[in-house]
Amino acid sequence: MITNTMDSRKKILVFGGTGFIGSEFVKILMANRDAYEIYLLMHTRGKFREYEGIKIITGNLSGFNLSWLKKINPDYIVHMARMQGRGKLGRFLAAKRGANANKRIINYLLKNNLHPRIIYVSGSLVYGSVGEKIVREDQQLSPTSFAEQYILAERPWMECLKNKSLPVSIVRPPWIVGHGSWFKHFFLDQIKYESKVPLIGEGNNWMSVISLQDCAGLIYHCLNAELNNIFFNICMPGIYIKMKDFVAIISESVTIPVQSYSTQQAKKLFGAAAAAAFQTSVRLHTNYEDIYLGYPWQHFDIESIIKSNLRIPVNHSEV
Numbered sequence: 001m002i003t004n005t006m007d008s009r010k011k012i013l014v015f016g017g018t019g020f021i022g023s024e025f026v027k028i029l030m031a032n033r034d035a036y037e038i039y040l041l042m043h044t045r046g047k048f049r050e051y052e053g054i055k056i057i058t059g060n061l062s063g064f065n066l067s068w069l070k071k072i073n074p075d076y077i078v079h080m081a082r083m084q085g086r087g088k089l090g091r092f093l094a095a096k097r098g099a100n101a102n103k104r105i106i107n108y109l110l111k112n113n114l115h116p117r118i119i120y121v122s123g124s125l126v127y128g129s130v131g132e133k134i135v136r137e138d139q140q141l142s143p144t145s146f147a148e149q150y151i152l153a154e155r156p157w158m159e160c161l162k163n164k165s166l167p168v169s170i171v172r173p174p175w176i177v178g179h180g181s182w183f184k185h186f187f188l189d190q191i192k193y194e195s196k197v198p199l200i201g202e203g204n205n206w207m208s209v210i211s212l213q214d215c216a217g218l219i220y221h222c223l224n225a226e227l228n229n230i231f232f233n234i235c236m237p238g239i240y241i242k243m244k245d246f247v248a249i250i251s252e253s254v255t256i257p258v259q260s261y262s263t264q265q266a267k268k269l270f271g272a273a274a275a276a277a278f279q280t281s282v283r284l285h286t287n288y289e290d291i292y293l294g295y296p297w298q299h300f301d302i303e304s305i306i307k308s309n310l311r312i313p314v315n316h317s318e319v
Contacts, residue, residue: 009033009034009035009036009037010035010036010037010075010076010223011036011037011039011072011073011074011075011076012029012036012037012038012039012074012075012076012077012078012223013039013040013041013057013069013072013074013076013077013078013116014026014029014038014039014040014041014077014078014080015041015061015077015078015079015080015081016041016079016080016081016082016121017040017041017042017078017080018040018042018043018047019080019081019082020176020178020180020181020212021080021121021173021176021212021215021216021219022080022081024178024212024213024215024216025078025080025216025219025220026038026040026051026054027216028216028217028220029054029220030051030053030054032220033053037055038053038054038055039054039055039056039057039068039072039074040054040055040056040057041057041059041060041061041064041081042056042057042058043058043059043060061081061083061098061101061102061105062083062097062100062101062104066104066105066108069105069108069109069112069114070112070114073114073116074116075116075117076116076117076118076119076223077116077117077118077119078118078119078121078219078223079102079118079119079120079121079157080121081098082094082098082150082153083095083097083098083101083153085149087271088148088149088272088273091146091148091149091150091273092149092152094149094150094153095149095150095151095152095153096152096153097153098150098152098153099152099153099155099156101153102153102156102157103156106156106157106160106165106166109166110165110166115166115167116167117167117169117223117227117228118157118160118166118167118168118169119168119169119170119171119219119222119223119227120154120157120168120169120170120171121170121171121173121219122151122154122170122171122172123147123150123172123173123174124172124173124174124175124208124233124282124284125143125144125145125146125147125277125280126141126143126147126151126154126172127139127141127142127172127282127284128141128142128143128144128280128282129144129205129279129280129281129282130142130281130282131281132206132281132283133283134283134285135233135282135283135284135285136233136285136286136287137172137230137231137232137233137286137287137288138287144276144277144280145273145274145276145277145280146273146277148273154170157170158170161229161230161231164229167228167229168229169222169227169228169229169230169231169232170230170231170232171218171219171222171227171231171232171233171234172231172232172233172234172284173210173215173233173234173235174207174208174209174210174233174234174235174282174284175207175208175209175210176210176211176212176215177209177210177211177212177305177306177309178211178212178213178309179212179309180212182274182277183309186198186270186274186278187250188309188310190259191250191254191256194259195256196256196257196258196259197247197250197251197254197256197257197258197259198247198258198259198261198266198270199243199244199247199258199259199260199261200243200260200261200262200263200266200270200275200278200279201261201262201263201266201278201279202244203242203243203244203245203246203247204242204243204244204281205242205243205279205280205281206240206241206242206243206281206282206283207240207241207242207243207246207282208235208236208239208240208282208283208284209236209239209240209241209246209302209305210234210235210236210299210305211298211299211305211308211309213298213299214236214297214298214299215234217295217296217298218234218292218295219234221291221292221294221295222291225291226291227291230288232286232288232291233284233285233286235284235285235286236302237285237286237289237292238285239301239302240283240284241302243278243279246302246306249302249303249306249307250306250310253306253307253310254310263275263279266278
């Protein structure tokens with residue numbers, strides 16, 4: 001008797017699957033299409049040919065046809081979509097639109113008695129700058145930098161988690177190092193066009209760092225973990241680095257000098273939110289280390305993460 005293995009696949013719907021983290025996450029899903037039937041919300045201007053074998057829903061978070069949720073009846077929703085805005089006011093307005101879009105989705109799920117497991121991807125800037133403190137999931141929130149506005153979009157999901165109206169878990173990664181996003185704009189582009197490695201202030205603030213590959217990999221790993229109605233800090237537990245040392249590794253690796261900027265200089269050059277972010281001090285840890293069991297790490301230390309994204313070969317025997 002021949003069984004149709006396709007029927008046993010879990011249905012997963014991804015929001016934000018073409019973004020920085022999302023595109024890496026979708027690559028992992030595509031490599032595991034025997035386990036998941038993949039649905040991706042994509043703007044009409046998306047590069048559809050890159051997602052062969054994935055079912056595409058066209059539209060954006062605010063306006064896509066919600067009846068798709070009922071038609072698909074997904075087992076999982078992974079939400080990595082964030083509406084972008086420029087400047088403090090722009091981010092606030094974008095976050096308000098994001099909050100309304102999320103409320104719209106939540107209300108539809110509840111009205112139609114749909115209860116997929118939901119993973120919402122946030123960030124560690126919601127904790128603010130806490131100096132030497134080790135930050136776990138029970139840390140009081142004090143959003144700083146970009147998170148001051150963007151947390152507004154997260155709050156509807158936080159409320160769901162709190163009242164357990166839907167099976168929501170919110171994951172909060174630290175600084176994600178990949179060949180894109182902040183690492184490209186703040187470091188790679190500055191190296192390429194200005195021949196400088198920027199450092200804001202003294203650089204004594206702590207950073208928690210993870211590679212893009214491991215961040216996306218751990219989100220995928222969480223699909224099969226017991227991640228139910230919790231906040232979870234995605235991180236490399238116990239591994240931190242001071243910003244000045246992070247910058248020094250880059251400088252030494254590319255043999256380009258460090259350029260120091262005062263807070264005021266950084267605000268003018270990079271914007272107030274970026275200046276605040278690069279002076280935020282967080283040592284991220286977790287109360288749920290068991291979730292990492294069985295996860296195959298791709299990077300084990302910060303230096304190898306940095307060098308791999310500078311396209312510098314790493315001798316892992318020396319790490």
